[in-house]
Amino acid sequence: GAVVSQHPSWVICKSGTSVKIECRSLDFQATTMFWYRQFPKQSLMLMATSNEGSKATYEQGVEKDKFLINHASLTLSTLTVTSAHPEDSSFYICSAQQPGPATRVQYFGPGTRLTVT
Amino acid sequence: RKEVEQDPGPFNVPEGATVAFNCTYSNSASQSFFWYRQDCRKEPKLLMSVYSSGNEDGRFTAQLNRASQYISLLIRDSKLSDSATYLCVVLIRDTGRRALTFGSGTRLQVQP
Numbered sequence: 734g735a736v737v738s739q740h741p742s743w744v745i746c747k748s749g750t751s752v753k754i755e756c757r758s759l760d761f762q763a764t765t766m767f768w769y770r771q772f773p774k775q776s777l778m779l780m781a782t783s784n785e786g787s788k789a790t791y792e793q794g795v796e797k798d799k800f801l802i803n804h805a806s807l808t809l810s811t812l813t814v815t816s817a818h819p820e821d822s823s824f825y826i827c828s829a830q831q832p833g834p835a836t837r838v839q840y841f842g843p844g845t846r847l848t849v850t
Numbered sequence: 851r852k853e854v855e856q857d858p859g860p861f862n863v864p865e866g867a868t869v870a871f872n873c874t875y876s877n878s879a880s881q882s883f884f885w886y887r888q889d890c891r892k893e894p895k896l897l898m899s900v901y902s903s904g905n906e907d908g909r910f911t912a913q914l915n916r917a918s919q920y921i922s923l924l925i926r927d928s929k930l931s932d933s934a935t936y937l938c939v940v941l942i943r944d945t946g947r948r949a950l951t952f953g954s955g956t957r958l959q960v961q962p
């Protein structure tokens with residue numbers, strides 16, 4: 734299957750700072766990438782859909798000014814958590830979708846564990 | 851009401867047992883259906899897609915009943931390595947939006 738990487742795999746930051754998380758599709762071009770968040774013992778929740786070359790589509794309740802998404806190329810999307818607070822501590826997972834007939838399959842990155850102190 | 855509902859478990863079963871998980875979905879715009887497996891502190895990995903005709907992959911059998919909006923996963927001859935959380939996932943497509951919706955998962959613990 735296709736490979737998606739995320740960087741960093743874990744990060745600890747102080748409250749009020751910003752953190753950038755990268756999501757890369759390593760062996761395919763992804764016109765669409767997705768960002769999810771998962772709190773302990775809860776389900777993955779879709780935060781936003783990122784389309785290459787256009788603005789991201791955010792899910793209801795997700796603040797676009799707080800979670801900045803940039804999808805500048807077909808292999809890279811970034812999520813920046815601005816002015817992070819302890820309640821933003823979570824497991825952030827991206828996924829990438831191949832174009833073409835197999836568009837239903839999403840390949841997930843290994844996730845980034847964010848802890849805000 | 852959640853769009854995808856699962857029994858959270860945990861299901862504690864001995865090695866070699868057969869175990870079944872159920873899932874219901876509520877959105878009629880649900881288009882495709884999947885079971886994912888998620889190990890602790892890891893990303894979800896696709897286990898199998900689910901089709902109305904039912905499909906099998908080795909020890910795993912998945913079933914979909916569109917009329918009842920019900921999905922199931924059967925694991926036969928459980929192995930220790932099957933211990934994980936199993937996520938029922940539905941692809942919903944409506945008003946131009948296409949998104950995976952995850953159930954909260956059913957935890958399986960296979961014991962020696």
